[in-house]
Amino acid sequence: xxxxxxxxxxxxxxxxxxxxxxxxxxxxxxxxxxxxxxxxxxxxxxxxxxxxxxxxxxxxxxxxxxxxxxxxxxxxxxxxxxxxxxxxxxxxxxxxxxxxxxxxxxxxxxxxxxxxxxxxxxxxxxxxxxxxxxxxxxxxxxxxxxxxxxxxxxxxxxxxxxxxxxxxxxxxxxxxxxxxxxxxxxxxxxxxxxxxxxxxxxxxxxxxxxxxxxxxxxxxxxxxxxxxxxxxxxxxxxxxxxxxxxxxxxxxxxxxxxxxxxxxxxxxxxxxxxxxxxxxxxxxxxxxxxxxxxxxxxxxxxxxxxxxxxxxxxxxxxxxxx
Amino acid sequence: xxxxxxxxxxxxxxxxxxxxxxxxxxxxxxxxxxxxxxxxxxxxxxxxxxxxxxxxxxxxxxxxxxxxxxxxxxxxxxxxxxxxxxxxxxxxxxxxxxxxxxxxxxxxxxxxxxxxxxxxxxxxxxxxxxxxxxxxxxxxxxxxxxxxxxxxxxxxxxxxxxxxxxxxxxxxxxxxxxxxxxxxxxxxxxxxxxxxxxxxxxxxxxxxxxxxxxxxxxxxxxxxxxxxxxxxxxxxxxxxxxxxxxxxxxxxxxxxxxxxxxxxxxxxxxxxxxxxxxxxxxxxxxxxxxxxxxxxxxxxxxxxxxxxxxxxxxxxxxxxxx
DNA sequence: CTATTTAGTTGCATGATACAACTTTATCGA
DNA sequence: TCGATAAAGTTGTATCATGCAACTAAATAG
Numbered sequence: 001x002x003x004x005x006x007x008x009x010x011x012x013x014x015x016x017x018x019x020x021x022x023x024x025x026x027x028x029x030x031x032x033x034x035x036x037x038x039x040x041x042x043x044x045x046x047x048x049x050x051x052x053x054x055x056x057x058x059x060x061x062x063x064x065x066x067x068x069x070x071x072x073x074x075x076x077x078x079x080x081x082x083x084x085x086x087x088x089x090x091x092x093x094x095x096x097x098x099x100x101x102x103x104x105x106x107x108x109x110x111x112x113x114x115x116x117x118x119x120x121x122x123x124x125x126x127x128x129x130x131x132x133x134x135x136x137x138x139x140x141x142x143x144x145x146x147x148x149x150x151x152x153x154x155x156x157x158x159x160x161x162x163x164x165x166x167x168x169x170x171x172x173x174x175x176x177x178x179x180x181x182x183x184x185x186x187x188x189x190x191x192x193x194x195x196x197x198x199x200x201x202x203x204x205x206x207x208x209x210x211x212x213x214x215x216x217x218x219x220x221x222x223x224x225x226x227x228x229x230x231x232x233x234x235x236x237x238x239x240x241x242x243x244x245x246x247x248x249x250x251x252x253x254x255x256x257x258x259x260x261x262x263x264x265x266x267x268x269x270x271x272x273x274x275x276x277x278x279x280x281x282x283x284x285x286x287x288x289x290x291x292x293x294x295x296x297x298x299x300x301x302x303x304x305x306x307x308x309x310x311x312x313x314x315x316x317x318x319x320x321x322x
Numbered sequence: 323x324x325x326x327x328x329x330x331x332x333x334x335x336x337x338x339x340x341x342x343x344x345x346x347x348x349x350x351x352x353x354x355x356x357x358x359x360x361x362x363x364x365x366x367x368x369x370x371x372x373x374x375x376x377x378x379x380x381x382x383x384x385x386x387x388x389x390x391x392x393x394x395x396x397x398x399x400x401x402x403x404x405x406x407x408x409x410x411x412x413x414x415x416x417x418x419x420x421x422x423x424x425x426x427x428x429x430x431x432x433x434x435x436x437x438x439x440x441x442x443x444x445x446x447x448x449x450x451x452x453x454x455x456x457x458x459x460x461x462x463x464x465x466x467x468x469x470x471x472x473x474x475x476x477x478x479x480x481x482x483x484x485x486x487x488x489x490x491x492x493x494x495x496x497x498x499x500x501x502x503x504x505x506x507x508x509x510x511x512x513x514x515x516x517x518x519x520x521x522x523x524x525x526x527x528x529x530x531x532x533x534x535x536x537x538x539x540x541x542x543x544x545x546x547x548x549x550x551x552x553x554x555x556x557x558x559x560x561x562x563x564x565x566x567x568x569x570x571x572x573x574x575x576x577x578x579x580x581x582x583x584x585x586x587x588x589x590x591x592x593x594x595x596x597x598x599x600x601x602x603x604x605x606x607x608x609x610x611x612x613x614x615x616x617x618x619x620x621x622x623x624x625x626x627x628x629x630x631x632x633x634x635x636x637x638x639x640x641x642x643x644x
Numbered sequence: 645c646t647a648t649t650t651a652g653t654t655g656c657a658t659g660a661t662a663c664a665a666c667t668t669t670a671t672c673g674a
Numbered sequence: 675t676c677g678a679t680a681a682a683g684t685t686g687t688a689t690c691a692t693g694c695a696a697c698t699a700a701a702t703a704g
Contacts, residue, residue, distance in 0.1 A: 010438050013454050017438075018364060020461040021343065037660065042340060055682060067661050069684055091669045091682040116332050119463040121566075127459050127539065132335050134456010137449050139342040141441035161507045163500035164493050166514045171489030178485035185483040189518040192488045196515030199507050243452045246445075359691065377651060389692050391653055413651040413700045 013138070039063060040071055041108060047081060047095045048105050054093065080104055129217040133244035155219065155250055157257050159210045161202055166195045168218040169211075172240045177301075181277070186302030195238060198225055206234075206265055210257050212241065212250045219245050222254040224262050224270075234267035239281075252284065259288060263314050270312045275305040285310050335460070361385060362393055363430060369403060369417045370427050376415065402426055477541070477572055479579055481532045483524055488517045490540040491533075494562045499623075503599070508624030517560060520547055528556075528587055532579050534563065534572045541567045544576040546584050546592075556589035561603075574606065581610060585636055592634045597627040607632050 036044070042061050046052050058068045072095070075081040080101030083093040097105060120128055170192045177183040201207050206226025211218045220241035229235040236258060241251040262270045272290065274281065290310040298307035358366070364383050368374050380390045394417070397403040402423035405415040419427060442450055492514045499505040523529050528548025533540045542563035551557040558580060563573040584592045594612065596603065612632040620629035 010435050010442065013442075013450075013457065014434055014438055016454065016457040016461055018367070020457055020464070039660075045340070053682080063660095064662055065683065066663080066685080069682095070660080073684090089670070089682085093683080112336055113332050116336055119460070120332065120335075122463045123459060123539075123566075128335075130452070131456045131460040131463075132338065134453045135335065135338040135342055135460065137445060138441070138453040138457065139338055141444045141453075142342070163506065163510065164496045166510050167489050167493035167496050170492065170514065171486050174486045174489055184485065185521050185524065188485065188488050189521045191518075192492065192514045193518030196511040196513075196518065199511045202507070243449045246449060361691075375651080385691095386693055387652065388654080388694080391651095392691080395653090411651085411701070415652080 017138075037071075039067070040075060043068075043071060043075065044080065044097070044101065044105050044108065047097055048102075050096065052095045053086070054095070057095075075101070132214075132217070133219075133242070137244060155212055155214050155245070155248070157210055157250075157253055158213055159208055161199060161209070162211075165209070165211060165218065165221075166192065166199055169195055169221045169238050169240070172218075172221065172242055173238070176240060181303075181305075183301055183303055190301060191238070198223065198237070201225075201227060206267075208258075208261055209238070210254055212245060212254055220250055220254055222258045224258050224265075226262075226265060226267065229271055232268045234262040234265070234270040236262070236270050236272040239272070255284060255288060259312070268314050270314075272310050273307065274310065275301075275307050277305075282310075285312075288312060289315065339460075359393075361389070362397060365390075365393060365397065366402065366419070366423065366427050366430065369419055370424075372418065374417050375408070376417070379417075397423070477534055477536050477567070477570065479532055479572075479575055480535055481530055483521060483531070484533075487531070487533060487540065487543075488514065488521055491517055491543045491560050491562070494540075494543065494564055495560070498562060503625075503627075505623055505625055512623060513560070520545065520559070523547075523549060528589075530580075530583055531560070532576055534567060534576055536566075542572055542576055544580045546580050546587075548584075548587060548589065551593055554590045556584040556587070556592040558584070558592055558594040561594070577606060577610060581634070590636050592636075594632050595629065596632065597623075597629050599627075604632075607634075610634060611637065 039061055043057055046057060046060055054065065054068050054072055057063070057072075058065045061068070063071075072081060072083070076083060079098055082096050082098050082101075084096065086092040086094045120131070123131070170188060173191045174188040177187055198207065198209075202209065204227060207224065209221065209223040212220035222239040223237045225235040225237050239255065239258075241254065245251065259270065270290075271293075272285065274285075276295070290312040292308055293311040294309040295306060297304060299305070300307065361383055365379055368379055368382055376387065376390050376394055379385070379394075380387045383390070385393075394403060394405070398405060401420055404418050404420050404423075406418065408414040408416050442453070445453070492510060495513045496510040499509055520529065520531075524531065526549060529546065531543065531545040534542035544561040545559045547557040547559050561577065561580075563576065567573065581592065592612075593615075594607065596607075598617070612634040614630055615633040616631040617628060619626060621627070622629065
């Protein structure tokens, strides 16, 4: 058990998870406003996706094959599911929904969506994202999925302004740096004020901002400010990724996107400011050719830290270095 | 269904939630490495907390009382649970764990902790908090459905800076004004930049910001800037409430709090800037003694609107007007 | 003092599930 | 090519958690 997972967190997660399962109605005999047992509802939704066999259902729902067999029999008898012999293998039966089965699934979706939407209406908008992140992280962890490196599915890197981008980038900074490094009001003001001014200059072709988005949620950001450091120098700013994206490679993707832009725009150097102690980030910078150029105590962010300037020369067009 | 909860988020949460329930093993007959049914495991953990009756168990596990009765019978027969007649009421039985029951619960805890710790070990350090937050938010939201109608629990008006306040106030503005009035990047920059600068001046006694909070969520804001309009004039700024608080009276409470502060600080006038079309807000202002003092086309917010200045003279100490 | 409510039990029916044994079809190795 | 083995799905059998309804006993209200 890793040391950083305190027993407190573990028990808190367990207790919440127990409550959640109860709220979701784990012991009720029917579900989602139908007279179907929970497993049948799950099964119908899986079958809706297409290309499913009885064996797949057993694996996905963690049910014994005989239980699946009987459950399917009932769904076939009720006219919701159709079985078709699979081509090429006489043993397997492909499952699909009949017309009435589709109606039934549609009703299930409508009911469940209304229920979830009603629950979410008790949250503020930003918290919807927190809910999804938390559920997804925990589920993936339980499933033992470790597809490290590959960007999480559905995460895209997009550029340009969108409503709320200043607010959200500021929020990620305020949250992370206040909790992990004790930075407070002045730091948040510096971030918000800088971003506000920068956004007004986004139409200049040397300036750009990118975000990592999942749906309409912003989970990471980076920007190149091509004006504020003087001619020929790109300033890499507002580079941060949400906890939910840690270890997914999205952080690297953002950084590479920004550096490619800086190179393409013809900047000879890219500068960035940070402070000591952010070792994971520093490693990333150095991998990309950044070198520590300046270091010293400073308090421009509202607290005395060892501020650092990293500089990266443009990758030479003559010999790509790697 | 509030417009800001897109179908995308809802279906993503539903899909993840289905997966989670499966990973937690909702359909397996035993749980947590014991030979007990899920409900019995939940029951034992509840009983461990102490002061529980059969009726309480039914409520917490959402089970019918007869089911609880039978389940308890088995736990008593197996020597894990003890029933004691409650003092003062001959009908109820207080439940407690026997020595062997405590051993059993300890084993359950050990098993489950190991399982959760193993899952969490696949996450990055900061993600544990994200998991807990997401689970807790969603569970609370779901639980909130059952006791619906409970009027906005625990909404408080608080003053002063807290991490993320600039981000959140900016977000509320960006979201509302971009969707309802088509204001875009420049407006968000004006809000964020103004707030950033104002936050740096919050230590001045004539400046203050208030937020309506529910737990740690910010659902409304207002501020008095006592410096930027010149001597003797208070500037009411960043007044907004989230959809979730519409009609709860929190908006009025915020406004009254800010105006009371302005009066107490001795300002002779309070000014605010808005634009035409925000009729509900205008009504609120006029109720509090604001009068339209100036009006004209302008585009300081990035779009041509009819900008308005409202002015309210300090409530005379001689005759409080209402 | 009687009627009603509440905590908990029991009769009964339902039905979801696992295990084991089975049929049918596919695959693999010599 | 054939025989052994595995895989997909079915059926027999037993178990057991659950809900509804009817019940007992104790408390409370009028």
